[in-house]
Amino acid sequence: MNDDLKSHFLNLFLVALSDFQIDTTELDLLFKFGEERGVPRQDIEKIILNPTEIKFVIPDDILTKVEYLYDFARMIWADKNVAPFEETILKKFCVKFGFKEENAKNIADFLIEEAKKETPKSEIFEIVKQNIN
Numbered sequence: 001m002n003d004d005l006k007s008h009f010l011n012l013f014l015v016a017l018s019d020f021q022i023d024t025t026e027l028d029l030l031f032k033f034g035e036e037r038g039v040p041r042q043d044i045e046k047i048i049l050n051p052t053e054i055k056f057v058i059p060d061d062i063l064t065k066v067e068y069l070y071d072f073a074r075m076i077w078a079d080k081n082v083a084p085f086e087e088t089i090l091k092k093f094c095v096k097f098g099f100k101e102e103n104a105k106n107i108a109d110f111l112i113e114e115a116k117k118e119t120p121k122s123e124i125f126e127i128v129k130q131n132i133n
Contacts, residue, residue: 001039007057008068009034009047011093015075018089026078033071058097065097066111066128067121073111082112 012033016026034044047054059065072093076086087108094104114124 001043003055004057004059004064005037005039006047006054008059008071009039009044010051010054011056011068012071012075013048013051015072015086015089016078018086019079019083023079026075029075029078062132063125063128065099066124069093069097069107070111070115070121070124073108073115077112077115087112 009030012030013022016022016030031041031044033039034041059068069090072090076082076090090108090111091104094107095101099107111124
């Protein structure tokens with residue numbers, strides 16, 4: 001697993017922990033994200049148990065950035081509740097990933113709404129492609 005993906009899984013765990021509790025739906029989703037990418041549960045557990053070994057990595061391309069941000073939005077929505085500080089965290093990731101601060105709220109709101117609708121990533125990618133061309 002590359003550093004980019006390790007960073008992503010640690011960030012997903014931190015998003016899940018942001019409300020000071022992790023419920024089973026959030027953990028299940030974390031491991032599901034791993035399955036989608038061919039990452040075994042044990043590798044994710046190792047990342048969680050050894051967070052100091054992981055460095056923060058910003059994805060290079062726009063679609064990976066959007067994919068990771070959408071994963072964060074899905075993790076936020078996993079418990080069917082979006083707390084204000086969770087929105088703030090997502091907006092901060094938007095800025096960290098290189099999006100303009102003035103656009104971060106709109107991006108976060110869009111991704112959370114799409115997570116609520118369980119929109120497939122492929123549809124999110126199509127919307128992004130239409131808006132960057």
